[in-house]
Amino acid sequence: xxxxxxxxxxxxxxxxxxxxxxxxxxxxxxxxxxxxxxxxxxxxxxxxxxxxxxxxxxxxxxxxxxxxxxxxxxxxxxxxxxxxxxxxxxxxxxxxxxxxxxxxxxxxxxxxxxxxxxxxxxxxxxxxxxxxxxxxxxxxxxxxxxxxxxxxxxxxxxxxxxxxxxxxxxxxxxxxxxxxxxxxxxxxxxxxxxxxxxxxxxxxxxxxxxxxxxxxxxxxxxxxxxxxxxxxxxxxxxxxxxxxxxxxxxxxxxxxxxxxxxxxxxxxxxxxxxxxxxxxxxxxxxxxxxxxxxxxxxxxxxxxxxxxxxxxxxxxxxxxxxxxxxxxxxxxxxxxxxxxxxxxxxxxxxxxxxxxxxxxxxxxxxxxxxxxxxxxxxxxxxxxxxxxxxxxxxxxxxxxxxxxxxxxxxxxxxxxxxxxxxxxxxxxxxxxxxxxxxxxxxxxxxxxxxxx
Numbered sequence: 001x002x003x004x005x006x007x008x009x010x011x012x013x014x015x016x017x018x019x020x021x022x023x024x025x026x027x028x029x030x031x032x033x034x035x036x037x038x039x040x041x042x043x044x045x046x047x048x049x050x051x052x053x054x055x056x057x058x059x060x061x062x063x064x065x066x067x068x069x070x071x072x073x074x075x076x077x078x079x080x081x082x083x084x085x086x087x088x089x090x091x092x093x094x095x096x097x098x099x100x101x102x103x104x105x106x107x108x109x110x111x112x113x114x115x116x117x118x119x120x121x122x123x124x125x126x127x128x129x130x131x132x133x134x135x136x137x138x139x140x141x142x143x144x145x146x147x148x149x150x151x152x153x154x155x156x157x158x159x160x161x162x163x164x165x166x167x168x169x170x171x172x173x174x175x176x177x178x179x180x181x182x183x184x185x186x187x188x189x190x191x192x193x194x195x196x197x198x199x200x201x202x203x204x205x206x207x208x209x210x211x212x213x214x215x216x217x218x219x220x221x222x223x224x225x226x227x228x229x230x231x232x233x234x235x236x237x238x239x240x241x242x243x244x245x246x247x248x249x250x251x252x253x254x255x256x257x258x259x260x261x262x263x264x265x266x267x268x269x270x271x272x273x274x275x276x277x278x279x280x281x282x283x284x285x286x287x288x289x290x291x292x293x294x295x296x297x298x299x300x301x302x303x304x305x306x307x308x309x310x311x312x313x314x315x316x317x318x319x320x321x322x323x324x325x326x327x328x329x330x331x332x333x334x335x336x337x338x339x340x341x342x343x344x345x346x347x348x349x350x351x352x353x354x355x356x357x358x359x360x361x362x363x364x365x366x367x368x369x370x371x372x373x374x375x376x377x378x379x380x381x382x383x384x385x386x387x388x389x390x391x392x393x394x395x396x397x398x399x400x401x402x403x404x405x406x407x408x409x410x411x412x413x414x415x416x417x418x419x420x421x422x423x424x425x426x427x428x429x430x431x432x433x434x435x436x437x438x439x440x441x442x443x444x445x446x447x448x449x450x451x452x
Contacts, residue, residue, distance in 0.1 A: 043075035046174035047148070051077060053170065054163040055154040058127070060084060062096055063137070063146035063178070071096060071146065078151070080125035086391030094118030095134050096147045103144055105135040105168060107159045133159040135167045137175040145175055200272045207265045214261035221254045264303065270332055286330035286419045293327055293334070293374065294320045297357050300338045304346070312351035315342065319358030319377070327374050327442060329420065337416040340409040341378040341436050348434070349382035356380070367423055367439050374442060379435035385428045393426055 043061050051059050058078025062071040070088040091097040095116045099106050111117040111129050122129055130152050137146040148171050153159055228247060232240040301315050308315050338357065345355045358377040363370050394414030413436075417424045422440035 040075065042174065042177045046170065046177075047075055047077050050148065050150055050167055050170050053166050054133070054150060054159065055157070056150045056159075057152040057154060059148065059150040061137070061146060061148050061174075062089070062100075064091065064100065064144065071100060074146075078127065080121075080127040082387045082391075083125045084121070085388060089118070089121075094121075095132070096149055099134040099136050100144050100147050103136045103138065103142075105133065105164050107161075107164065108132045108134070109158050131158060133163055133167060135164065135171045137171050137178070139179050140176060145178065148174070197276065200269075200276055203272050204269060207268055211262060211265045214258050214265070217254075218258045221258075225251055260303070263299075267335070271336065286333055288328035288330060290326035291329040291331050291334070293324060293329070293359050293376065296329075296331060296335055297338060297359065297376075300335055300342060301357070304339070304342050307343075308346055308355065311346060311349075313346060313349055314354040316354045316356035319356055321358070321360040324359060324361060324374075325442070327440070329440070330416075333416045333419060337413050337438070338376065338378065340413050344409050345378065345380040345382060345434070348385075349380045353381035355382075361442070362439075364439065368441050372442055373422075374438075374440045376438040376440070377435060378438075379433060381433045384430035384432055384434055386430065390426055390428050394424060 047059050047061055051057070058076075058080070060076040060078075061074050063074045064070075065072050065088070068088070069091070071091050072088045073084045073086065076084045089096065091100050095106060095108060095111075095114065095118070097118075098116050108114050108117065109131050111132060117129075121127075132149055132151045134147055134149045136144055137148060139145050148167065150159070150163075150167065225247070228243065232243055235243065297317060297320060301317060305315050342355055342357070349355055356377075356379050358375075358379075360375045361372055362375045363372055367373060393410050394417075414424065417438055417440070420440045422438055424436060424438045426434065426436055428434040
């Protein structure tokens with residue numbers, strides 16, 4: 001056999017090995033995705049199979065979010081994963097945007113020579129993209145749902161048309177599985193919405209007797225103490241004083257207890273309605289009224305202190321600002337917002353720690369051009385959260401770190417802040433704790449309250 005024939009044979013053997021590996025990847029992902037309905041598992045399986053099939057070092061799957069019209073990095077493999085996951089970009093931007101718009105795959109042999117390449121991602125992550133292949137993700141009706149980008153062929157190699165063919169097959173499988181996962185979620189949501197309607201009705205039926213009994217007790221206590229005061233008039237001063245001593249504790253406590261019963265009943269019903277609305281994707285229009293924010297915080301802390309004390313925790317309100325202005329807010333929504341943040345922090349904070357709340361009026365150049373605004377902070381000395389959890393907070397993909405948790409609490413918080421035209425940011429470090437910072441504009445909120 002001549003040298004030329006041996007070279008040709010070696011080339012064909014390499015090609016055969018690559019095609020075999022790619023066919024195995026197609027078979028593997030087809031079998032794997034056929035049994036999965038969890039979107040994150042589907043994305044993970046797809047991307048890892050694609051990287052293995054075309055021998056690349058990193059990659060990402062971006063899905064189009066109709067709510068904001070942006071492409072979001074849903075799953076990322078590589079050194080920049082923690083930075084990119086959850087990040088969004090304009091579909092008019094970059095090679096990913098180009099492929100999403102055109103629906104045509106694209107090989108970029110040298111990203112530095114492609115004017116469409118958006119260099120901001122590499123600049124932000126510190127990752128160096130050398131070459132890439134980008135393929136569209138399409139629904140079964142041919143509509144674009146996202147893109148997949150595979151970066152940096154192993155060694156000094158380049159992507160070729162065989163890689164495109166393989167990735168297009170894998171991406172079609174993935175897009176079909178993604179669509180099935182979304183349909184599955186929609187079916188689950190329909191069941192949950194009906195269930196929430198039933199639960200809301202049941203809760204109202206169960207709460208009503210409590211409210212009626214509390215109101216009846218209030219009337220009975222008022223009559224009881226009126227009778228006591230009448231009896232005192234016929235007693236000596238010493239006996240009257242003794243009677244006051246016997247009744248004083250109950251006389252002082254019962255109004256607060258009745259108020260807690262009635263407020264608690266109202267809050268339970270409001271909470272159930274809010275959860276049902278959140279599941280349906282409905283955000284109630286806020287009803288603004290001048291509010292003392294510190295009073296709202298105190299009202300939230302009162303029932304939760306009992307929960308915290310049982311876990312040897314402290315709810316610290318020493319950071320509440322003094323002499324804050326009245327702020328037009330929806331009191332029920334803000335109550336639920338702060339309640340969710342404190343309630344979520346309690347199980348994440350080890351015994352002996354604390355959950356704290358701070359309020360102030362501040363400025364931040366990145367928020368509404370530096371104008372004064374209300375600042376609400378809720379922090380803890382707890383466990384902190386992983387970056388992949390933090391990145392998904394306040395999105396429809398929010399996940400809970402609590403066993404059996406749904407992530408609805410953080411979605412409700414995000415909805416409330418958005419309804420007040422505010423912004424919420426999160427600092428968290430594992431082993432040190434978490435702090436949520438809410439900024440709500442003062443001037444715009446005042447205008448809306450007056451307009452109403």
